[in-house]
Amino acid sequence: MDHKKIKSDVLVIGGSEAGLTAALESNKLGADTVIVSKGKLGKSGNALISGCGHNAPFGHENDKDSPRIFFEDTLQSGKFLNNRDLVDILTQEACARVRELDDLGVGFEKKNGKFIQYSTPGHSYPRSCYTEKRKGLEITSLLADLVKSTEIKTLDNIMVFSVFQEKGSIEGAMGMNKNTGELYVFSTKAIVLATGGAGKIYKTNNNVVGTTGDGYSMALEAGAELIDMEFFQFYPHRVISPVNMNVSPMLFKMGAKLLNKEGERFMKKYDPTQMEESTRDVKSRAIFTEVLNGDGVKGGVYLDLSKIKEKELKRLNYKFYNALEGKGVDYRKDDLIISPIAHFYMGGIKVDRECETRISNFFACGEVAGGIHGANRLANNALTSALVFGSRAGRYAAKSCKDMNIPKIDEFKIKKSKNRIYKKRNESYTKIDLAQIKKELQEMMWGNAGIVKSGESLNKTLKCLNKLEKESLKFKSENIRNITHSLELENMITVSRVLVLSSLARAESRGSHYRSDYPNTNDEEFLGNIIVKKRNSEIITEKYPI
Ligand SMILES: Cc1cc2nc3c(=O)[nH]c(=O)nc-3n(C[C@H](O)[C@H](O)[C@H](O)COP(=O)(O)OP(=O)(O)OC[C@H]3O[C@@H](n4cnc5c(N)ncnc54)[C@H](O)[C@@H]3O)c2cc1C
Known part of the structure; x- marks a missing residue:
């Protein structure tokens, strides 16, 4: 090539x-x-x-x-x-x-x-x-x-x-x-x-x-x-049904409510003071937990906008209002489902x-x-x-780069890098379902290494990543688009691994990182950063004080 x-x-x-x-x-x-x-x-x-x-x-x-x-x-x-x-x-x-x-x-x-x-x-x-x-x-x-x-x-x-x-x-x-x-x-x-x-x-x-x-x-x-x-931020204000759109957090200041499948205002369990006006991380965790416990609806919870005036909804969320109207949805009566989303x-x-x-x-x-x-x-x-x-x-x-010459790249490095593509393109065709591997990765990360994590769920994810990595490396195709997707998938697996290893290294909860096995913040041990690097082709984490 x-x-x-x-x-x-x-x-x-x-x-x-x-x-x-x-x-x-x-x-x-x-x-x-x-x-x-x-x-x-x-x-x-x-x-x-x-x-x-x-x-x-x-x-x-x-x-x-x-x-x-x-x-x-x-x-x-x-x-x-x-x-x-x-x-x-x-x-x-x-x-x-x-x-x-x-x-x-x-x-x-x-x-x-x-x-x-x-x-x-x-x-x-x-x-x-x-x-x-x-x-x-x-x-x-x-x-x-x-x-x-x-x-x-x-x-x-x-x-x-x-x-x-x-x-x-x-x-x-x-x-x-x-x-x-x-x-x-x-x-x-x-x-x-x-x-x-x-x-x-x-x-x-x-x-x-x-x-x-x-x-x-x-x-x-x-x-x-x-x-x-x-630390990955999840945005708790995404309506996923009957339209797929963000809604303004201002609606919660005006009386929008979150309800589980029993019609209960469940935020009272998670933040009884601020209720629906709680922070993004607490609200995301609350919705995720309700769904996990079987109290959700279609992967989310109900968003009750019955107290919101039409004029206000139009002003704050014009596109959302129009989308609902276009579908003939009455936002005061019909079901609206809301879910947190990776952001x-x-x-x-x-x-x-x-x-x-x-x-x-x-x-x-x-x-x-x-x-x-x-x-x-x-x-x-x-x-x-x-x-x-x-x-x-x-x-x-x-x-x-002032006063520098353009570096000459070693031919061996170029060859090695090209080989990554060459292997995918020219060796005999292997039938690997890239879309299926990607789906499995995304579901595993969402369920086990996202809004709520634990030592157990993170270790389970690591095992799954090892399996998916092996499978993804076998991928071969003549189709250029698929080769791009396969490179992207390899990157997604690497980033997921880094996220999981860093999350395991932080045995506490802080900000957007929540460990159900370590629900409290521990300043004594963790007021610092987790740094990730590669050593001898292994990904390692190190903890540094701030
Ligand atoms: C729905 C939504 C709403 C948001 N609203 C706000 C907001 O109002 N205010 C705010 O502060 N933030 C907001 N954010 C976050 C913000 O948009 C992003 O953090 C910001 O776009 C990052 O800018 P960037 O240039 O770093 O990356 P991006 O805007 O994501 O652009 C990345 C670029 O890199 C290119 N690229 C990627 N991989 C490769 C590769 N391998 N080779 C070559 N090119 C590559 C892509 O083609 C693209 O051009 C929002 C995010 C979302 C999803």
Whole structure:
């Protein structure tokens, strides 16, 4: 198999908010920049389906707000596991970056020249900014158009599957075109990894196709460390029947109720004070437990909106209201089923203030980077991080490659990487049902390594992962799409294994990580981070104090 050769100063992997921001910044500093994306640039990744909320402590709604209070709120939500340096940067730089994005033409909502800032859970003051349509696609499309208007080289539909380093310094990467199977070898002075999260490891998730944790898996394989991988956020406000849509948490402030199959307001067992206004993790756990105990309905619980005025529902959840109306559903009388859903990975690649991993000239930003959010992410801090750290990663990547030559990648490494594809394509055909393996993985992770975990359920999952890994490695096909899916599945299995091992290492409950066998928080032993690395091809975890 031949391959195409691409050379650059900076290679950005990932074509969404974090990657596009990094590419623009790197280009601005004069670096010869290439951006490559598994999906279409600006039209792939979770940012495009996001509600486009960004936080910035402008204090336009309440002048008591400040970066310091934003810092404290972020730590509070992260249960004090966050990397203080990264949170400091996030909260200090958010205003400047949001303003720049607005100046580029995003058009955040404003009144009399000031940003309209909304209250969102966990924030002491209103500081979330949105565009009127609340569509992330508006932002990613604009950034993609800007990138295309520069000399940055763009490549769509290429799945990167290997990152090369030599003696702790980056050399390049290898990717495959998802449609043609054409292979690409990228020789580059620096890499910015911005490949997003891994929501697809769970059966019930709201992530876009392709969110398969490729970045975590590649980075680990290349020798980088991962941090906080036991913390996955579940969003408790997804209606799964008769439509499939998120509902606003504000509805619970206005009288929406959660009922089990007996019609009981079960939240009184889990949080008798706050009831349905409890935090995301407690509510997710409560619904999950009701379903597990056989008190759920069709995999969820009832959402009772009978007390919500039509005017309010329309105002808060226009799309949801319309979808129900379109199906002839009366939200006051007909059954609505709600379930928690896998949403966001707090864990990620361990980076320093400059977004650099422990491999020199290897940077990470956006959801694939870890350490910022600790044990639980504050609402709208994901896109703010993608923006702030995307910009920093691009800047430091461009700076890092000044006065350097483009590294030459050892032919042996290229051959070894190609062999991974070659084996899948050219050896005799083996009938393996990839979709079935993926389904088994997602169900196992959802039931045993998600909202509620225990030593027993995690060990059971590990055994299952070993079996699925063996099966998945036997996969062979001439179909290029299936080869991409098989690479993605391998990544999903690796990320699942990392999540399970990290969860076993944290024998306590904290934030989004709940162990039914260790239901309490144990600061004495666990006020610190679990770091994951590869040693002699084995994945190991180590505990570090904060
Ligand atoms: C329904 C929903 C609503 C949300 N709303 C909000 C919100 O309002 N506010 C907020 O702060 N957060 C929100 N989030 C979270 C937020 O959208 C994500 O954390 C954010 O999109 C991460 O940005 P990113 O650029 O790091 O990754 P993504 O936006 O996920 O993009 C990843 C990019 O990497 C590419 N890629 C992946 N693997 C490879 C590979 N192997 N090779 C090459 N390219 C690859 C993809 O094609 C894509 O271009 C929401 C998430 C969801 C699912």
